[in-house]
Amino acid sequence: MPCTDTIATENIDFCADQENPAGISPVEIYCARVIDFDTIEKPTALGAALTLVEAGSITAAHTFTAPKGFFKINILPDTGSVETTNEGEKGSKTNTNVFSGTLPGNSARNIGFIRKYQNVGMIFIVKQINGEMRQIGSQDSPAYLTEASGTTGLKAGDINGMPVKFADVQSYPAPVYTGTITEFGGV
Structure with a gap:
């Protein structure tokens, strides 16, 4: 079977005068149990994507049957991140994608959130400061x-909270999601 390259070669440039802020929003983190979805979209297959943007994003919206949908969580400011680590041997690379943050208090x-979701497959949509x-x-996965x-x-000024991390393993880094975010209750 011959290999096909459907993605056009593109320059990966950056203008120094463009804003490139780090971090995630502490108030726009959406999550839902995998079993609550009707459909879960994914990035276009690498052999079918025509651009690098298409290979790194999900454009179609996930769907739920009402009243199911995403619920929001908040974290303490400056405690959250989305990290992707490329792992494995040549020819069988995968990516570990991690959302981490500190629940306030x-x-x-x-405590109930951790108990309820500690063994449950989830999907998180996390807003970066740059809007993606x-x-x-x-x-x-x-x-x-x-x-x-x-x-x-221990003392005044210390963080009072519960750090949490959720991780997946994918063949791709955590993609950009541009579909609609349906919140529970049909909101």
């Missing part, structure tokens, strides 16, 4: 809770 609600939405998790801890802090 050590409340019963946060990144997806962690897919139908074939949901994001699972890999770390959770909590501290009340």
